[in-house]
Amino acid sequence: MTTSTLYQHGTLALMVPGLLAGTMTMKELLTHGDTGIGTGEGLDGELIILNGVAYQADSFGKVNTIGPDFTTPFASVHFADFKKLTAVDAQLAQPELERLVLKQTHWANTFFAVLTTGTFVDVTTRAVAKSQKPFKTLAETADQQSIFHKDEVKGTMLSYYSPELFDGAAVGGFHHHFLSDAHDFGGHVLNANLKKGTIAGQKFATLEQHLPVNNAEYMSHDFSDDSIYDDIAHAEH
Amino acid sequence: MTTSTLYQHGTLALMVPGLLAGTMTMKELLTHGDTGIGTGEGLDGELIILNGVAYQADSFGKVNTIGPDFTTPFASVHFADFKKLTAVDAQLAQPELERLVLKQTHWANTFFAVLTTGTFVDVTTRAVAKSQKPFKTLAETADQQSIFHKDEVKGTMLSYYSPELFDGAAVGGFHHHFLSDAHDFGGHVLNANLKKGTIAGQKFATLEQHLPVNNAEYMSHDFSDDSIYDDIAHAEH
Numbered sequence: 001m002t003t004s005t006l007y008q009h010g011t012l013a014l015m016v017p018g019l020l021a022g023t024m025t026m027k028e029l030l031t032h033g034d035t036g037i038g039t040g041e042g043l044d045g046e047l048i049i050l051n052g053v054a055y056q057a058d059s060f061g062k063v064n065t066i067g068p069d070f071t072t073p074f075a076s077v078h079f080a081d082f083k084k085l086t087a088v089d090a091q092l093a094q095p096e097l098e099r100l101v102l103k104q105t106h107w108a109n110t111f112f113a114v115l116t117t118g119t120f121v122d123v124t125t126r127a128v129a130k131s132q133k134p135f136k137t138l139a140e141t142a143d144q145q146s147i148f149h150k151d152e153v154k155g156t157m158l159s160y161y162s163p164e165l166f167d168g169a170a171v172g173g174f175h176h177h178f179l180s181d182a183h184d185f186g187g188h189v190l191n192a193n194l195k196k197g198t199i200a201g202q203k204f205a206t207l208e209q210h211l212p213v214n215n216a217e218y219m220s221h222d223f224s225d226d227s228i229y230d231d232i233a234h235a236e237h
Numbered sequence: 238m239t240t241s242t243l244y245q246h247g248t249l250a251l252m253v254p255g256l257l258a259g260t261m262t263m264k265e266l267l268t269h270g271d272t273g274i275g276t277g278e279g280l281d282g283e284l285i286i287l288n289g290v291a292y293q294a295d296s297f298g299k300v301n302t303i304g305p306d307f308t309t310p311f312a313s314v315h316f317a318d319f320k321k322l323t324a325v326d327a328q329l330a331q332p333e334l335e336r337l338v339l340k341q342t343h344w345a346n347t348f349f350a351v352l353t354t355g356t357f358v359d360v361t362t363r364a365v366a367k368s369q370k371p372f373k374t375l376a377e378t379a380d381q382q383s384i385f386h387k388d389e390v391k392g393t394m395l396s397y398y399s400p401e402l403f404d405g406a407a408v409g410g411f412h413h414h415f416l417s418d419a420h421d422f423g424g425h426v427l428n429a430n431l432k433k434g435t436i437a438g439q440k441f442a443t444l445e446q447h448l449p450v451n452n453a454e455y456m457s458h459d460f461s462d463d464s465i466y467d468d469i470a471h472a473e474h
Binding site: 011013106107108109110111163164165166168169203204205206207208209210211213218219220221223224228 | 248250343344345346347348400401402403405406440441442443444445446447448450455456457458460461465
C-alpha cells in the first residue's frame, strides 16, 4: 500500500462515446484505495468514497451506500494521507479555493487530492442519470442530469487535480465531488463556497492508469471520430 | 512483480522545454522492469534495456553498457513476458509491421510492447547528443542528432505503443529503438525493414506513470506556453 499513488480505472475519454459498461467492481476498486470518486455503470450517479465506504449520489437526489458488486466504468481512488494546508473562516468561493491550493503547494505539474471539510454555502451539485444498454453518449447523458442545491450544508468536498497534459485520460485541472455530513445531499460539484472549515492536501508521484482491456467494446472502439475534448469540456468542467 | 504494467518515469512533454535533469537512476528504474527504452540526462543518447541490461546508443555511433548510477529524465520499462505473434520471411517495412501487429492483436486502445528479432535491411537510426545545463529544448536538440545507417544487420527492435489519448505524456502510437546483435549499432529507429525474423507482443492493462515530483525545476515550470504537440511531432515521429 502506497499513499503516493493515484489509481484510476478507465478514462474520461471512454465515456464520450458511451462505453459505460461497469468494468470493475467496488470490491476490487477498494483494494486500490479508501478514498475516491467515480460513477456507476451507465453513468449511474456520482460516487464519493470516504474512509473505505462508497456512497452514490443518484439522480433522484438520494445518497445510497453501495455494495461490493456495484460496478464502475471510471473511478479514481487512493489511500488517504492528507496533510492540513490551511484553516478557513472567511468565505472562499470554489475558484479561489483552487487558486489558494495551487499557490500554497506548487503542485500544478503533478496529480493531487484535496479534502475540504466544514460548512459550505450556496452549494450546487449535479448527478447523472443511469442509462441502459445501448448506453448514451456523454453529451446525451449530460443533458439529462439532475441539479441539486443547498443554501448551507456541512459536509466534505473531495477534489482531484490532474495536470492539463492528462486531460482526456483524467479530468484536467480540478474535479470536485461532495457529500453532506447528514448523507442526504451530494454529487458532482458545480459550485460550492466554503464558509468555515479546513483544507487538506495529498500529493501523488504516480498515476496508476488501469484500462478495461478485457472489455471487447472498449478494445474494439475507434476513438478517432469522437470529439473527446469538446464533449468533455461540455460535460465535466 | 507484474507483467501487465508498463512503468514510465517522466513524460515526453517535459523534454519539450528542456527539463532534462536525470531524475531517476538506472538502479531504481530497473526495479520496475528488465526491458525498456529511454534517454539519459541532457538527452544523452538512446537507451534500450534487454534482459535487465541497459545499453546506450550515443551520438558518436557507439553502443555503451550503462551503469546503475546513470540517470534518466524519461524512460519506459516493463518485465518481459512476450508472446510470439508471427514469423516473417518476406520483407516487411516498418509501417507494414505496425499495421500487421495492430490488425492481429486489436490492442490499439491500450499500451503494449513489441519485440522484433531477426535480420533487418535498410535500417536508419538517430541518436541525440547530450546537452549540458542549461539544457537545450527538444527542438534544439533534435536539430543536433546524429544519423546512422546499416544496409543489413541482425538485431532486436523494441517498440512501445501508446493510445493517441496519451500522446504528450507518452509517445502516441509506435516508438521503436534498435540494438544490433553485435552491440555496435543502435538508436531511435527512423526506418527499418524486417527481412526475416519473429515478432512478439505483450499487452499491458496498466500504465504506471511516475513524475519527477522532487525536481524543483519540473514542479515550478509553466507548461502552458510550450508548443508540446508541435515540437513532439517534429522530434519523435
